[in-house]
Amino acid sequence: MSKSETEKWKKINKSREERPEIQEYKNWKELPPIPISLPIKASIGITGDWRTFRPVILEGCNKCGICWLYCPEGIISKKEDGSFEIDYIYCKGCGICARECPTNNIKMIRESEAEDD
Ligand code: SF4
Ligand code: SF4
Numbered sequence: 001m002s003k004s005e006t007e008k009w010k011k012i013n014k015s016r017e018e019r020p021e022i023q024e025y026k027n028w029k030e031l032p033p034i035p036i037s038l039p040i041k042a043s044i045g046i047t048g049d050w051r052t053f054r055p056v057i058l059e060g061c062n063k064c065g066i067c068w069l070y071c072p073e074g075i076i077s078k079k080e081d082g083s084f085e086i087d088y089i090y091c092k093g094c095g096i097c098a099r100e101c102p103t104n105n106i107k108m109i110r111e112s113e114a115e116d117d
Helices: 003-011 066-070 096-100
Strands: 053-057 076-078 084-086 106-110
Touching: 053 084, 066 076, 066 096, 096 106
Parallel strands: none
Antiparallel strands: 053 106, 076 084
């Protein structure tokens, strides 16, 4: 797909029929704004207590934000210093962040091996 076609399709968002089957983006910065449903702030929305593995961000993190982008729960947030933190009350331990981290700086550890709760 040429650059002009890519630009064209990025702007079209009217109906299913008008959308291409595949949209190409060079990187996540080209993505249009997307809606994220955040967890429900009540006991029914708490998914952290059935987690088996916990993602831990390691010191080599380069603050790229890819984990924030991919987390399906929207519970990775950016801190003032540019680093990212995970809300373990709502993290369900799916491991997508660890899978997508380009520098392999998210380690999945067993909950039973975590130092705190
Ligand atoms: S393990 Fe899943 S839910 Fe938890 S922070 Fe990573 S992507 Fe989000
Ligand atoms: S994806 Fe990996 S390197 Fe990027 S901010 Fe998250 S933990 Fe850090």
